[in-house]
Amino acid sequence: xxxxxxxxxNGFPVELEKGKTILEAAGKLGITIPTLCYHKDLCVxxxxxxxxxxxxxxxxxxxxxATPCEEGMEILTNSLKVRNSxxxxxxxxxxxxxxxxxxxxxxxxxxxxxxxxxxKIMTQEFIELAPLKKYSIDMxxxxxxxDDSKCIRCQRCVRTCAELxxxxxxxxxxxxxxxxxxxxxxKAMRDVVCTNCGQCVNHCPTGALVEKNYIExxxxxxxxxxxHVVVQTAPAVRIGLGEELGLPPGSxxxxxxxxxxxxLGFDSVLDTDFTADLTIMEEGTELLTRLKKVLVDHDxxxxxPMATSCSPGWIKYIEHMYPQYLDNLSTCKxxxxxxxxxxxxxxxxxxxIDPENIVSVSIMxxxxxxxxxxxxxxxxxxFRDVDYVLTxxxxxxxxxxxxxxxxxxxxxxxxxxxxxxxxxxxxxxxxGGVMEAxxxxxxxxxxxxxxxxxxxxxxxxxxxEGIRETSIKIENPLKEWxxxxxxxxxxxxAHGLVNAKTVMxxxxxxxxNYHFIEFMACPGGCxxxxxxxxxxxxxxxxxxxxxxxxxxxALTIRKSHENPEVQKLYRDFLKHPLSEVSHHLLHTxxxxxxxx
Amino acid sequence: xxxxNQLKRVDFIFNNExxxxxxxSSSIKKKPQxxxxxxxxxxxxxxxxxxxxxxxxxxxxxEAKNDSKYIICNADEGEPGTFKDREILSKxxxxxxxxxxICGYITGAKEGFIYLRGEYKFLQTELQKAIDEFQxxxxxxxxxFSITIFMGSGAYICGEETxxxxxxxxKRGEPRNKPPFPTQNGYLDKPTVINNVETLVHTFxxxxxxxxxxxxxxxxxxxxxxxxxxxxxxxxxxxxxLELGMSLQDFVYEFGDGDTKAVQVGGASGFLxxxxxxxxxxxxxxxxxxxxxxxxGGSMMxxxxxxxxxxxLDNYLEFFREESCGQCTPxxxxxxxxxxxxxxxxxxxxxxxxxxxxxxxxxxxxxTAKCGLGQSVANSFSSIVENFQExxxx
Numbered sequence: 001x002x003x004x005x006x007x008x009x010n011g012f013p014v015e016l017e018k019g020k021t022i023l024e025a026a027g028k029l030g031i032t033i034p035t036l037c038y039h040k041d042l043c044v045x046x047x048x049x050x051x052x053x054x055x056x057x058x059x060x061x062x063x064x065x066a067t068p069c070e071e072g073m074e075i076l077t078n079s080l081k082v083r084n085s086x087x088x089x090x091x092x093x094x095x096x097x098x099x100x101x102x103x104x105x106x107x108x109x110x111x112x113x114x115x116x117x118x119x120k121i122m123t124q125e126f127i128e129l130a131p132l133k134k135y136s137i138d139m140x141x142x143x144x145x146x147d148d149s150k151c152i153r154c155q156r157c158v159r160t161c162a163e164l165x166x167x168x169x170x171x172x173x174x175x176x177x178x179x180x181x182x183x184x185x186x187k188a189m190r191d192v193v194c195t196n197c198g199q200c201v202n203h204c205p206t207g208a209l210v211e212k213n214y215i216e217x218x219x220x221x222x223x224x225x226x227x228h229v230v231v232q233t234a235p236a237v238r239i240g241l242g243e244e245l246g247l248p249p250g251s252x253x254x255x256x257x258x259x260x261x262x263x264l265g266f267d268s269v270l271d272t273d274f275t276a277d278l279t280i281m282e283e284g285t286e287l288l289t290r291l292k293k294v295l296v297d298h299d300x301x302x303x304x305p306m307a308t309s310c311s312p313g314w315i316k317y318i319e320h321m322y323p324q325y326l327d328n329l330s331t332c333k334x335x336x337x338x339x340x341x342x343x344x345x346x347x348x349x350x351x352x353i354d355p356e357n358i359v360s361v362s363i364m365x366x367x368x369x370x371x372x373x374x375x376x377x378x379x380x381x382x383f384r385d386v387d388y389v390l391t392x393x394x395x396x397x398x399x400x401x402x403x404x405x406x407x408x409x410x411x412x413x414x415x416x417x418x419x420x421x422x423x424x425x426x427x428x429x430x431x432g433g434v435m436e437a438x439x440x441x442x443x444x445x446x447x448x449x450x451x452x453x454x455x456x457x458x459x460x461x462x463x464x465e466g467i468r469e470t471s472i473k474i475e476n477p478l479k480e481w482x483x484x485x486x487x488x489x490x491x492x493x494a495h496g497l498v499n500a501k502t503v504m505x506x507x508x509x510x511x512x513n514y515h516f517i518e519f520m521a522c523p524g525g526c527x528x529x530x531x532x533x534x535x536x537x538x539x540x541x542x543x544x545x546x547x548x549x550x551x552x553x554a555l556t557i558r559k560s561h562e563n564p565e566v567q568k569l570y571r572d573f574l575k576h577p578l579s580e581v582s583h584h585l586l587h588t589x590x591x592x593x594x595x596x
Numbered sequence: 597x598x599x600x601n602q603l604k605r606v607d608f609i610f611n612n613e614x615x616x617x618x619x620x621s622s623s624i625k626k627k628p629q630x631x632x633x634x635x636x637x638x639x640x641x642x643x644x645x646x647x648x649x650x651x652x653x654x655x656x657x658x659e660a661k662n663d664s665k666y667i668i669c670n671a672d673e674g675e676p677g678t679f680k681d682r683e684i685l686s687k688x689x690x691x692x693x694x695x696x697x698i699c700g701y702i703t704g705a706k707e708g709f710i711y712l713r714g715e716y717k718f719l720q721t722e723l724q725k726a727i728d729e730f731q732x733x734x735x736x737x738x739x740x741f742s743i744t745i746f747m748g749s750g751a752y753i754c755g756e757e758t759x760x761x762x763x764x765x766x767k768r769g770e771p772r773n774k775p776p777f778p779t780q781n782g783y784l785d786k787p788t789v790i791n792n793v794e795t796l797v798h799t800f801x802x803x804x805x806x807x808x809x810x811x812x813x814x815x816x817x818x819x820x821x822x823x824x825x826x827x828x829x830x831x832x833x834x835x836x837x838l839e840l841g842m843s844l845q846d847f848v849y850e851f852g853d854g855d856t857k858a859v860q861v862g863g864a865s866g867f868l869x870x871x872x873x874x875x876x877x878x879x880x881x882x883x884x885x886x887x888x889x890x891x892x893g894g895s896m897m898x899x900x901x902x903x904x905x906x907x908x909l910d911n912y913l914e915f916f917r918e919e920s921c922g923q924c925t926p927x928x929x930x931x932x933x934x935x936x937x938x939x940x941x942x943x944x945x946x947x948x949x950x951x952x953x954x955x956x957x958x959x960x961x962x963x964t965a966k967c968g969l970g971q972s973v974a975n976s977f978s979s980i981v982e983n984f985q986e987x988x989x990x
Contacts, residue, residue, distance in 0.1 A: 046773040047923045049964045060971065061963045066773035081963065088960040092929035125953060127936045129929070153922065172768055172922075175751060177932045179922025 007073040022053055022075055033077055034086070034115050036093075036205050037154035038065040040537045041523065042163055048154050049089050050115065053077045061085055089118050095126035097206065098135075098149035104207040105145075109534060111205035112152060117354045129177075131409030140188040142374040142543070143196035143212055143367040147453030148180055151208035157181060157200035164523055167317065169194040181208075184596060193320045193595055195497065197313035197521045198367030198524035198530015199390075211531060214388040215397055221359040221388070222265040229323060229359045231266040232339045232418075233257065235273055236365040236429030236526035237392045239547035243533035243540075245406045251553055252545030255411020260566070261363075262398050262412055268347075270360065270418040273425030275335040275342070276421035278569065279310065280424060280560035281432075282441040282586055283332045285577035287516055288481070296483045303327045305492075305507060305514040308434050310334045312372035313521025313530070315590065317497050322504050323592040331587040334370055335428065336362050337378050341585040342418065345571050350417055357379060361388045363395045365429070367531035368521065374565075380585050392532025421566035423551070423558030430548045431525035432461035435518040439472060441560045446474055446481040456558055462549070464542060466499035467492060469514075495520040495528075553577070556586060559564035603846040604839040606813065606821045606980055608801045609684065609691075609794070616690040619804050621737055628658060628702040635799060638807035639819040644670060644755075644792035645862060645893035646968065647881045650799065651790060655759030656779035657703040660787035664846055665705035667696050668764075668783060668790040672748045672755040673712045675863035676915060677895030680823040680835050681793035685712075687721055688797065689726040693756055693797035697734065698803060700741045708743040709783075711760050714750035751920035756967050757790045759921065770923045771967035794823055795978070815841030822894060828860075829853050831899035844869055844877040847896070855900040858983070863895035864912040865972035868905070870983040905984035909938060912976050920969060925968025926961040932978055933957060938988060948989045951981055 006015050006265055007025055014029050021044075026033050028497065036541040037048035050348030053064045056074035060083065064075075076082060094116055101107050135149040153172075158181060161170045169192050173182045183192040201209045221229050242251030287306050293299040308420030309315060309330045318325060333341070339362070344355035361371065366389075371387035390398070399406055414421070436458040443451045451458060451472070460470035471490045474481075492514045494503045500519045506512035522529045524541035527548060552558060560566065574581050628693055636651030657665060669692060673681040684692060696708040710727075712720060719808060727743050734741055746764050748754050754763045756771035761783045781790020791799075798820060802810050810820045818840040827833045830851045838847075848856045858870045861879065867890055869877050881891045899908065911934035922928045937954045940946040958974035965971045 044773065045923075046966060047925070049925050049966065052964045063773065063964075063966070084956075085960045085964050088957060089925050089964060092925050092933065092957075095933065096929045126933050126957075127940065129932060151926065153925075155923070172770075175753065175922050176916075176918040176920040176928065177922070178918075179920075179928060192756075384958065 005069055005071045007071070007075060008070045009075045010077055016069065019068055020071075022062065022067050022069055023051060025069050025075070026077055031077055033064050035065055035132040035250050035396075036111055036115070036152065037156060038376045039156050039203055041203065042156060042159040044123065045159065048093075048152065050086060052082060052085055052089075052326065054079045054082050062512070077083075087121070090115050090119050090121055091124075091126055093152050094121060095124065096129045097152055098130040098147075102210050102316040104150065105210045105213070107209035114529040117592050138188050139212070140190040141194065141196065141212065141371070142190075144189055144194070144198060144201060145210050145212050146189055147208055147210075150206050151181055152206055153179060154205060155181065156203045156205065157209055160203040164199055164496050164498060165195070166501045167193055167195055170200060185344055194314040195316040195320075195521060196368035196371040197497070199522060201367060202528075202530050202532065202534055202536050211391050211393070212370060213394050213397075214370075214390060215394055218361055218388050218390060218398070221361070226357055227268045227359045228357055229265070229361060230268045230270060230343050231261055231361045231363060232270050232272045232275075232336070233261070233363045234336065234365055234526060235276060235426045235431065235433075235548065236529060236532065236544070237363050237395065239429065239527060239544050240392045240532045241366055241396060244393055245399065245522060247407075247544075250547040251542040252483065252547050253406070255413075255550065256406055256409040258414055259265070259409040259412035260404050260406060263404055263409070264398055264402055266417045267359070269408060270339070271414045271421045271425075272335050272339055273421030273428070274418045274563065274565055275338040276425035277422050277560035277563040277566045278338055278586070279332055279335050279434075280437050280441050281566060281570075281577045282582060283308065283330050284445065285436050286330055286332065287438070288442060288446065289455060289578065291487075291515065292483060295487070305517050306330055308518045310428065310434055310525075311519060311521045312366070312368040314497065314500060314519040316368065317500065317521060318591075319505070319591055320595055321501070322508070323411075325504065325507065326590040326592065328507070329590055331589070333586055333588045334369075334372060336364060336389070337372060337385055337588070338586045339418065340373065340379045342569075344381035344383050344385060346569065347417060355383055359387050360385065361389050361390065362386050363392065365392050365526045365532045367391060367530040369531070377588055386585070390572045392533060393531060416565075418565060420563050421555070422560055422563045423553070423555040424560040425563070426551045426555065427548055429526045430462070431547045432463070433517065433525060433548070435461045435491055435493050435516070437560055438516070440558070443472060443474070444559065445561065446477045448478050448486055455553070457549075460493070461493050464538065464545070466496055467494045467503055469493075489516065490514045491518075492515045493518045496522050496523040548576065602746055603842045603850050604813075606839055608821060609773045609797050609823060609837050610687055611826045612688050614690075615804070616694040616800075617733055619800065620694045620733075620739070623698045623803050624701045624739060631698065631702050631803065632658065634807045635737065635802060636800045638810045639800050640795070640802060640810065641818070641881055642792060643794040643798065644820060645865070645891060647891050650791065650795055653779060653791070654699060657705075657789045658788045660780055662787050664707070665703050665783075665787045666783045666789075667699045667703070667705045667835055668706040668788060669708065669793055669796055670697055670755065670757065670760060670762070670790055671716065671793050672711050672760060673716070673793070674713060674752040675677070675893050676912075677827055677860070677863045677897045678825045678893055680825050680894050682716060682719065683835050684793050684797055684823075685723055687718070689723055689817065690730060691797045691800040692793055693727060693730045695799045695803075696743060697730075697739065697741045698788065698799070698937055699791075699796070701739075703787070704787055705789070706740055706742065708741060709764065710743065710745050711754070711764065712745050714748040717747065720745060720747065752915075753920075753921040753969060756969060759790065759967070760790070770921045771969075773966070788953050792893075807829055813839050815880060822879075822892075824894050824896050826851050826896045826898070826900040829856065829903070830898045840880045842879055843875065844879065844890075845874040847879070848898070850872055851896070852898055856898050857901045857903065858899045858905065860895070860897040860899070860908070860976070861890045862892035862917050862975070863897075864976055865969065866890070866892055866895065867975050868908070868979040868983065905980055905987045906938070906942060908979045909977065909988070910935070913938065916969070918974050924966040924970060926965045927973070930957055930961045930965075930970065931973060941989060951985065951988060955981060
């Protein structure tokens with residue numbers, strides 16, 4: 001009795017748990033109440049007021065997202081009073097919003113536009129405010145464009161940046177009519193602590209925050225007969241792309257995606273998974289080397305725990321927030337950048353193409369990758385290693401523009417040389433995946449045996465818990481790794497920068513004794529990246545993760561060191577992990593940054 | 597509601613017998629429950645404007661279970677036209693401090709704060725001296741209660757109780773969702789009693805003289821006295837303690853300049869009453885919004901026939917446009933639309949019928965805004981536009 005209450009919505013009774021909101025109660029009855037500031041990933045704000053409902057007996061309307069149900073409440077979600085008020089609020093938002101929808105990047109996937117259409121707001125009776133305010137668009141960041149004229153002040157981005165990411169690059173400033181979402185001292189996004197993770201883009205209901213797109217640049221490169229355009233696709237793209245093209249979350253579309261890329265006119269369609277496997281070879285070896293230097297040589301200049309370096313959002317975060325720990329970062333470049341450096345060297349040589357004529361494009365679930373490609377240190381091939389980074393969403397735009405019927409495409413295979421992928425490479429797309437792939441390889445390298453987990457599935461590092469820990473005891477290692485005998489390798493996984501902060505604080509205070517930590521900037525890892533389809537939610541990310549692990553399970557080769565093309569790369573070009581060529585092309589340095 | 601027979605001046609608040617030590621020491625010998633009952637039977641309602649029964653508020657906080665609780669004195673007096681709290685804090689600060697301490701005794705709170713309006717910084721030194729002396733006495737009688745001044749920064753919205761708490765917690769001053777209410781989840785998420793300066797002083801009166809003396813003044817639903825900040829076209833502006841329930845007619849007779857065209861009751865967020873309605877309007881709680889009774893935080897602005905009501909409204913709306921925290925849609929955008937709207941009508945860019953559209957907009961603001969600020973913009977807007985429509989158009 002104590003834990004359930006009864007309310008009625010539009011006359012229909014519903015029983016639900018105590019403490020649930022009116023919005024949740026309505027959802028239980030299959031009634032959708034429109035929302036804008038509400039998001040399943042975030043705390044409740046109750047500031048857009050679009051979700052107001054009438055509680056019989058109360059003089060004012062209540063925001064259903066923020067009002068807990070009380071026993072006996074009679075709720076009306078569609079009374080005349082509610083409808084009129086709701087319509088007014090939508091009209092007000094439209095009056096404030098630069099509603100030039102046809103010229104908006106989010107046209108067709110905008111929550112305000114959808115509401116306006118549902119409520120058939122056909123005229124603008126109120127005075128348009130956007131033209132009266134002289135908004136400027138912040139286009140300085142290589143990743144994110146911020147256009148305040150389209151902002152509806154729902155503060156989803158602010159809550160995302162604070163609650164999910166702990167970055168607080170975005171904040172609310174001023175009050176009244178001047179209230180707006182801005183940055184520290186109203187600097188450009190480029191010049192503040194922004195990690196370019198793009199979670200704000202993913203959570204923005206309108207076009208106020210969007211990725212900087214490079215669609216036209218890529219079309220131009222494809223059309224240029226002199227240019228050889230190479231494309232790489234990140235692991236998480238193949239399980240996200242479908243959503244942008246009308247398929248349900250968790251659809252695995254690897255084959256169709258490759259087929260589509262070929263039809264778009266890319267000269268070579270390759271796989272970032274290949275360099276994910278390569279990352280494991282380099283990073284795994286680096287970890288073992290560090291362990292040896294610490295445990296055997298007692299070299300105090302070598303730092304543990306070693307942190308992964310695949311996530312560019314995480315890299316920018318640690319550069320700003322924990323600059324004293326940059327030596328703990330693996331020196332490995334991310335798979336995207338390893339790929340870029342190899343395309344204009346190894347690949348160019350093998351294919352006998354002048355690297356100057358190669359345009360290297362990557363499709364990423366990520367907006368921070370755009371910034372990463374733009375970093376000055378990412379020119380080790382002698383050229384800019386990755387020329388253009390497109391998000392999953394941008395790829396979908398290319399496909400739509402080319403008029404491809406995605407569902408009818410015959411699945412195709414990646415091109416050779418850098419197109420082989422193992423299951424270990426695929427799971428890079430999920431939180432815990434890098435850790436799992438690294439353990440599969442490192443354990444086997446050290447002991448000569450497979451990791452002691454059923455079907456190679458290292459379950460303790462999977463899942464959506466913000467921080468997960470595991471340890472593997474090394475017993476009976478091969479002779480050269482004898483110093484590791486009996487060592488319990490302690491590992492942690494953190495995703496979402498707010499969790500990264502928690503883990504880093506334990507490292508800082510010395511209360512943790514990890515050897516190896518995987519950090520991913522975005523909730524869920526790359527599958528929940530800032531360049532993935534909108535919307536996102538815990539349920540959607542769960543479906544995408546299931547798809548990733550299904551991809552892994554379906555592959556015959558599931559360990560990075562068994563990737564035949566990676567083996568060939570070492571034979572023909574790199575020689576061995578951490579070789580001189582590797583150091584030059586595949587490893588990088590980091591930059592200390594200020595917070596302000 | 598009933599209307600009191602005549603305007604009655606009273607002098608409870610500023611009559612200082614300097615007996616706060618006695619009131620404090622005798623009160624904390626009584627049972628908390630008895631004090632609460634006394635307060636409830638006085639029917640004192642909050643004097644900040646909203647009029648929540650003070651006794652019930654204290655009772656709720658007393659019943660809340662938590663290790664720490666807080667008492668906050670809301671001295672962020674920002675409503676245009678009120679200046680009474682300033683006088684209380686400079687003339688009889690000990691009454692406020694004593695009331696806070698008794699409230700602490702009743703509810704179990706050990707810490708109190710005075711949230712002082714940013715513009716009242718000049719009061720800070722003297723007030724701190726009073727607090728120091730007060731604390732010294734508390735120590736002497738071994739009563740554990742501390743009081744700290746928290747300086748506001750000048751935002752009107754921080755007078756709203758939950759925005760005030762956000763501000764105290766170091767955050768942006770934005771109103772919270774209610775429920776939960778401060779008596780359960782207040783400052784630092786702990787049970788908190790937050791009262792207006794004047795409300796606290798009235799509790800002092802009640803604890804000193806007993807509830808009956810307070811209850812016998814005023815009328816049904818509106819017991820006791822209230823401080824009024826009288827300003828505008830009046831020969832005698834100032835602060836007056838008057839019995840509640842007086843008719844506006846009597847008020848204007850006493851304070852008007854003989855040519856009073858309208859009175860704004862309750863500041864920019866209150867109601868404008870035109871001359872023809874003076875007779876029917878009474879000052880007190882309960883009743884319809886624009887009808888007969890007018891709740892108020894105590895701001896009384898008189899306007900004579902030389903004043904343009906369009907300018908008055910324009911001024912209020914400019915104030916709200918700027919002082920809205922900007923968080924919720926109806927208030928942020930609504931205030932801008934109302935201001936631009938009346939300007940457009942005045943300039944002839946919008947038809948007179950556009951005022952109807954704006955009146956409907958204020959209804960929506962009243963129904964849907966997150967806090968009292970956005971909800972009450974409708975009060976002055978509709979009462980001015982409806983009563984002085986010609987002045988809006990021509």
